[in-house]
Amino acid sequence: xxxxxxxxxxxxxxxxxxxxxxxxxxxxxxxxxxxxxxxxxxxxxxxxxxxxxxxxxxxxxxxxxxxxxxxxxxxxxxxxxxxxxxxxxxxxxxxxxxxxxxxxxxxxxxxxxxxxxxxxxxxxxxxxxxxxxxxxxxxxxxxxxxxxxxxxxxxxxxxxxxxxxxxxxxxxxxxxxxxxxxx
Amino acid sequence: xxxxxxxxxxxxxxxxxxxxxxxxxxxxxxxxxxxxxxxxxxxxxxxxxxxxxxxxxxxxxxxxxxxxxxxxxxxxxxxxxxxxxxxxxxxxxxxxxxxxxxxxxxxxxxxxxxxxxxxxxxxxxxxxxxxxxxxxxxxxxxxxxxxxxxxxxxxxxxxxxxxxxxxxxxxxxxxxxxxxxxxxxxxxxxxxxxxxxxxxxxxxxxxxxxxxxxxxxxxxxxxxxxxxxxxxxxxxxxxxxxxxxxxxxxxxxxxxxxxxxxxxxxxxxxxxxxxxxxxxxxxxxxxxxxxxxxxxxxxxxxxxxxxxxxxxxxxxxxxxxxxxxxxxxxxxxxxxxxxxxxxxxxxxxxxxxxxxxxxxxxxxxxxxxxxxxxxxxxxxxxxxxxxxxxxxxxxxxxxxxxxxxxxxxxxxxxxxxxxxxxxxxxxxxxxxxxxxxxxxxxxxxxxxxxxxxxxxxxxxxxxxxxxxxxxxxxxxxxxxxxxxxxxxxxxxxxxxxxxxxxxxxxxxxxxxxx
Numbered sequence: 001x002x003x004x005x006x007x008x009x010x011x012x013x014x015x016x017x018x019x020x021x022x023x024x025x026x027x028x029x030x031x032x033x034x035x036x037x038x039x040x041x042x043x044x045x046x047x048x049x050x051x052x053x054x055x056x057x058x059x060x061x062x063x064x065x066x067x068x069x070x071x072x073x074x075x076x077x078x079x080x081x082x083x084x085x086x087x088x089x090x091x092x093x094x095x096x097x098x099x100x101x102x103x104x105x106x107x108x109x110x111x112x113x114x115x116x117x118x119x120x121x122x123x124x125x126x127x128x129x130x131x132x133x134x135x136x137x138x139x140x141x142x143x144x145x146x147x148x149x150x151x152x153x154x155x156x157x158x159x160x161x162x163x164x165x166x167x168x169x170x171x172x173x174x175x176x177x178x179x180x181x182x183x
Numbered sequence: 184x185x186x187x188x189x190x191x192x193x194x195x196x197x198x199x200x201x202x203x204x205x206x207x208x209x210x211x212x213x214x215x216x217x218x219x220x221x222x223x224x225x226x227x228x229x230x231x232x233x234x235x236x237x238x239x240x241x242x243x244x245x246x247x248x249x250x251x252x253x254x255x256x257x258x259x260x261x262x263x264x265x266x267x268x269x270x271x272x273x274x275x276x277x278x279x280x281x282x283x284x285x286x287x288x289x290x291x292x293x294x295x296x297x298x299x300x301x302x303x304x305x306x307x308x309x310x311x312x313x314x315x316x317x318x319x320x321x322x323x324x325x326x327x328x329x330x331x332x333x334x335x336x337x338x339x340x341x342x343x344x345x346x347x348x349x350x351x352x353x354x355x356x357x358x359x360x361x362x363x364x365x366x367x368x369x370x371x372x373x374x375x376x377x378x379x380x381x382x383x384x385x386x387x388x389x390x391x392x393x394x395x396x397x398x399x400x401x402x403x404x405x406x407x408x409x410x411x412x413x414x415x416x417x418x419x420x421x422x423x424x425x426x427x428x429x430x431x432x433x434x435x436x437x438x439x440x441x442x443x444x445x446x447x448x449x450x451x452x453x454x455x456x457x458x459x460x461x462x463x464x465x466x467x468x469x470x471x472x473x474x475x476x477x478x479x480x481x482x483x484x485x486x487x488x489x490x491x492x493x494x495x496x497x498x499x500x501x502x503x504x505x506x507x508x509x510x511x512x513x514x515x516x517x518x519x520x521x522x523x524x525x526x527x528x529x530x531x532x533x534x535x536x537x538x539x540x541x542x543x544x545x546x547x548x549x550x551x552x553x554x555x556x557x558x559x560x561x562x563x564x565x566x567x568x569x570x571x572x573x574x575x576x577x578x579x580x581x582x583x584x585x586x587x588x589x590x591x592x593x594x595x596x597x598x599x600x601x602x603x604x605x606x607x608x609x610x611x612x613x614x615x616x617x618x619x620x621x622x623x624x625x626x627x628x629x630x631x632x633x634x635x636x637x638x639x640x641x642x643x644x645x646x647x648x649x650x651x652x653x654x655x656x657x658x659x660x661x662x663x664x665x666x667x668x669x670x671x672x673x674x675x676x677x678x679x680x681x682x683x684x685x686x687x688x689x690x691x692x693x694x695x696x697x
Contacts, residue, residue, distance in 0.1 A: 047364055051368060115393065117394065120394050120397060
């Protein structure tokens with residue numbers, strides 16, 4: 001149990017990283033919502049609220065999945081590699097992956113539908129390997145150079161403000177869904 | 184064939200909602216056969232989306248697109264002048280299921296809730312316990328309509344039944360609000376035609392979908408040059424042949440008598456026939472170009488002809504699959520003891536700068552749809568040339584089920600199945616939009632067509648480039664609607680009085696309607 005706990009980041013570290021995740025995921029969802037809102041507004045107010053609530057709840061779900069994945073990494077990888085630099089490494093990793101995802105979604109997502117089967121299996125494995133290597137590299141950099149680690153950690157700490165915005169929004173959305181769908 | 188359960192269960196459990204059971208669409212209390220008469224024939228209603236009569240060789244089209252339909256016609260009543268109440272699925276399907284025109288059921292968008300009267304006044308409620316009632320549609324908009332009438336159905340197959348792979352959330356929970364909201368979420372997360380709303384998980388979903396598609400790569404390699412068909416507004420992929428076989432199998436397992444409403448997506452856009460149909464019409468033929476309409480788009484004729492070519496190939500594909508379906512019904516014995524109805528919800532246009540059916544226009548290719556009805560034991564072809572409408576379907580089905588035509592249904596029993604021949608009847612088609620107050624408010628912008636005998640008058644009202652525009656065509660002498668005789672033909676003035684009166688009635692806010 002103590003080994004399990006010692007592999008895990010602290011609560012403060014998890015909170016900071018979750019703030020970054022929530023900022024990235026929710027901001028993207030809200031940005032995309034502006035695209036869909038004109039067509040949603042043709043429905044009733046209840047429909048608009050319920051649809052938006054589903055989007056928010058899904059964003060929360062996505063955020064939790066990502067956090068869970070990072071915590072799994074933290075548990076599986078050596079302590080010195082990831083846990084010790086959990087905040088700056090995760091923040092940098094998330095930023096890089098988010099940029100890649102945005103690029104893929106905005107211009108290249110159709111590429112997925114052009115890949116052959118072995119490419120579809122191989123490329124994600126390669127990406128996973130690249131992510132693991134990146135984690136090692138980043139932790140090496142942040143262990144060696146404290147200044148960038150501190151700067152990125154402080155940015156991540158400031159991102160926690162978004163938890164105070166988006167999490168209540170998510171809870172409100174859950175309530176709206178319960179009212180809309182159950183009562 | 185895909186399995187829905189794992190992915191849907193995962194998404195349901197992962198969401199914040201922990202309750203709400205999945206809607207039980209099989210009414211266990213209604214055991215098929217309990218109150219059903221074995222003497223009543225089945226009614227199998229087969230509809231293909233966006234199939235225009237103008238593109239069927241059965242109705243005289245230049246290209247040989249429908250040999251199987253012509254084979255079926257040999258034992259059917261063929262209605263040559265059948266019209267849809269609208270050029271859009273939502274309006275048209277609601278008219279078909281309720282026997283009323285769009286200004287009565289007022290379902291002018293996928294988000295329009297059904298009025299209380301419409302929820303009661305529909306074909307499923309009317310047929311009641313006489314049949315085991317089954318419905319299946321691949322069209323999400325039509326499926327939402329079926330969910331509004333779900334309480335009358337004994338079996339409601341999910342819209343992605345018999346599909347290859349894909350995700351769809353909208354029918355996870357019951358209720359209109361959930362339907363509309365989850366449909367919005369489906370588009371937001373999964374629709375391939377727009378940038379996804381989820382930054383990470385939607386990419387994984389695309390990957391998963393593609394892997395699923397490629398798992399069938401040997402079988403599908405080269406089969407679909409324009410890509411595997413996809414249900415509109417979703418990322419659900421299907422093979423028409425598998426859907427046909429799935430439907431035939433489903434129909435074969437139903438206890439008689441059953442009323443089965445089956446709505447296939449093809450030949451709706453994106454026009455994705457299999458490779459064996461692709462080269463069928465490399466004949467260099469193109470129809471004579473027509474002037475662009477002020478309310479149409481500005482697509483060039485060359486592009487329209489390319490799309491028309493793909494559409495015609497897809498229509499041939501549809502015809503082939505319909506032929507296979509009929510053969511399977513014949514083998515199973517269903518054809519002999521069923522009314523089999525073949526039709527469409529609306530047509531498709533490839534002229535005047537416009538393609539598709541999402542348009543303000545109401546030219547004949549958009550609203551003139553096929554209708555063939557084969558009665559049990561019928562061996563001879565009968566041709567009916569009078570004007571008919573898809574609002575006639577409900578009264579006709581009631582009649583053949585020995586149910587009195589309800590007062591609220593405005594259609595007439597079809598000639599050939601007990602109805603009178605009426606060459607002077609009015610048949611209406613409408614596409615319209617409400618003002619800001621929703622479906623109880625005034626219908627603001629509208630295209631309204633009156634077909635009467637061999638003449639047609641169309642009114643376009645409330646559009647920026649056509650505040651009040653009339654067009655009149657003599658369809659007997661000008662079936663291509665090239666010569667607008669509104670100003671020269673005296674019959675136009677007579678019909679205008681009638682059309683304008685109807686227009687004043689229908690555009691009113693709902694509380695003023697009888």
